[in-house]
Amino acid sequence: MSTTALGPALASKRVLICVGSGGVGKTTVAATLALRAAVEGRSSLVCTIDPAKRLANSLGLKALGNAEAEVPASVLEPMGVSPKASLHAMMLDMKATWDDLITRVAPPEQRERILANRFYQSLSTALAGSQEYIAMEKVWELRRRDDYELIVLDTPPTAHAMDFLDAPNRVLDFLDNEAAKWLLTPALKAGKVGLSLFNLGGSYVTRALAKFTGAEMLQELSNFMLAMSSMNEGFRERARGVRALLEDARTGFVLVTSPSPERLDEAIQFHALMKQNRMDVLALVVNRVHPLPAPSLWDEAATLAPGRRTKVEETLRELRVLAEQDLRGIAQLKDACPGTPIIQVPRFGLDVHDLTALWNTGRYLLGDDVLA
Numbered sequence: 001m002s003t004t005a006l007g008p009a010l011a012s013k014r015v016l017i018c019v020g021s022g023g024v025g026k027t028t029v030a031a032t033l034a035l036r037a038a039v040e041g042r043s044s045l046v047c048t049i050d051p052a053k054r055l056a057n058s059l060g061l062k063a064l065g066n067a068e069a070e071v072p073a074s075v076l077e078p079m080g081v082s083p084k085a086s087l088h089a090m091m092l093d094m095k096a097t098w099d100d101l102i103t104r105v106a107p108p109e110q111r112e113r114i115l116a117n118r119f120y121q122s123l124s125t126a127l128a129g130s131q132e133y134i135a136m137e138k139v140w141e142l143r144r145r146d147d148y149e150l151i152v153l154d155t156p157p158t159a160h161a162m163d164f165l166d167a168p169n170r171v172l173d174f175l176d177n178e179a180a181k182w183l184l185t186p187a188l189k190a191g192k193v194g195l196s197l198f199n200l201g202g203s204y205v206t207r208a209l210a211k212f213t214g215a216e217m218l219q220e221l222s223n224f225m226l227a228m229s230s231m232n233e234g235f236r237e238r239a240r241g242v243r244a245l246l247e248d249a250r251t252g253f254v255l256v257t258s259p260s261p262e263r264l265d266e267a268i269q270f271h272a273l274m275k276q277n278r279m280d281v282l283a284l285v286v287n288r289v290h291p292l293p294a295p296s297l298w299d300e301a302a303t304l305a306p307g308r309r310t311k312v313e314e315t316l317r318e319l320r321v322l323a324e325q326d327l328r329g330i331a332q333l334k335d336a337c338p339g340t341p342i343i344q345v346p347r348f349g350l351d352v353h354d355l356t357a358l359w360n361t362g363r364y365l366l367g368d369d370v371l372a
């Protein structure tokens with residue numbers, strides 16, 4: 001039985017979204033939560049983004065391409081665990097998901113033109129927030145299909161929290177009819193207006209356009225905008241659906257952070273933004289916390305030969321300093337995010353790349369084990 005806030009969430013939510021700064025453990029936490037939910041009886045899918053190769057292998061994922069693969073129950077046998085429901089995993093392929101979306105939404109006569117458009121082809125990297133958007137769009141699609149009781153979404157490393165939270169709105173703005181009209185003014189089509197104009201649309205446009213040259217670029221862009229404007233309504237409707245999914249009572253967010261001061265500051269900002277956006281932050285997971293060295297280690301050190309003892313005690317003191325620094329950071333986090341439960345996961349000696357390590361991570365996430 002779980003003793004943390006994530007227990008009830010695993011039992012009742014339909015969508016869990018793991019968010020946080022780059023490298024803090026989002027993919028690890030997402031995979032762990034889906035694993036745990038499946039073991040406890042809810043069929044689950046973890047939708048991962050760029051997982052470490054070894055983790056992907058241990059989940060049975062071989063290639064990109066949005067294929068959902070069932071993780072065989074046998075891989076959990078060594079842990080003495082037999083899942084009560086199925087666990088599926090997939091690696092989200094951003095490009096394939098965009099293409100899929102265009103295929104669904106675009107009128108048949110525009111489809112090929114868009115897919116072949118070079119501006120479109122750079123869209124997934126060019127438009128800020130487009131990765132975040134397409135990940136959520138995929139979850140929205142999966143949720144509509146209703147094949148799983150729980151979908152856990154891992155998210156891409158995001159430099160700014162707003163890129164993620166604002167993604168549906170940004171995509172809507174970008175596709176806005178007004179913007180399209182603007183970009184398609186005759187002066188622009190004739191190439192009479194300089195590049196600086198595009199700054200009005202946001203720096204992502206300029207970044208995307210840097211790949212092209214003058215007239216070629218304008219032609220590609222105007223073709224793209226023309227084609228896209230024909231399907232604004234379909235896009236809008238879906239973006240509204242994605243936005244609604246973010247606020248749905250059965251969608252919850254797990255904010256992952258590491259205990260380093262910079263990451264904690266980012267987590268505090270992220271948390272505030274999510275609250276402002278009426279998102280349900282179920283828990284703050286502080287991952288890779290340095291545990292305080294156990295008293296027994298000091299006792300053991302005392303029995304060593306003098307030279308060796310000095311070295312071991314020095315290491316223990318260093319570890320204690322790191323653990324105390326983490327504790328102070330976590331206390332600040334608690335003050336800055338009142339009402340949101342904080343769950344600590346220790347820093348393990350090895351990376352979390354196999355099912356056993358995920359299982360151990362889950363013991364902390366669900367409160368079977370607690371950091372001393």
Ligand SMILES: Nc1ncnc2c1ncn2[C@@H]1O[C@H](COP(=O)(O)OP(=O)(O)OP(=O)(O)O)[C@@H](O)[C@H]1O
Binds near residue numbers: 050156288
């Ligand atoms: N508690 C832990 N102890 C030790 N290693 C960990 C722990 N949690 C995660 N790791 C390792 O840290 C690395 C980063 O974790 P992960 O890939 O889950 O982070 P991420 O937030 O998804 O990163 P990115 O933003 O790059 O997608 C991985 O190699 C993972 O195995």
Ligand SMILES: [Mg+2]
Binds near residue numbers: 026028049050051
């Ligand atoms: Mg990741």
